[in-house]
Amino acid sequence: MPPHDLLTACARELRRSQTDCERKLRAVLRGRKLSGFKFRRQQPVAGYIADFLCLEAKLIVELDGGQHADRAEYDATRTQVLENAVITPLPAAEGIEPCLKRPSIR
Secondary structure, eight states: OOHHHHHHHHHHHHHHTOOHHHHHHHHHHGGGTTTTOOOEEEEEETTEEEEEEETTTTEEEEOOOGGGTTOHHHHHHHHHHHHHTTOEEEEOOTTHHHHHHSTTOO
């Protein structure tokens, strides 16, 4: 299977098995609820799979949970590649839960 097809298949699987944090953030981002921006989830970008991607804003939101705790070097490389692709990765690992629980965000 070509690498792009493999990434697409992995992205589909990740969309089917999203984490609680991804589910909560998706509820906030879907349907252009955030300032009219469209976010795609689990989207292949530059050889990686972005948790959430907004093409209009050239922005990626990554929910780096416990599975990334021992992958600092990998994450740094991924961030560099994405930045070179003219997309700004926004790590949202810390503080996402309290943010999503605020009553003003639905």
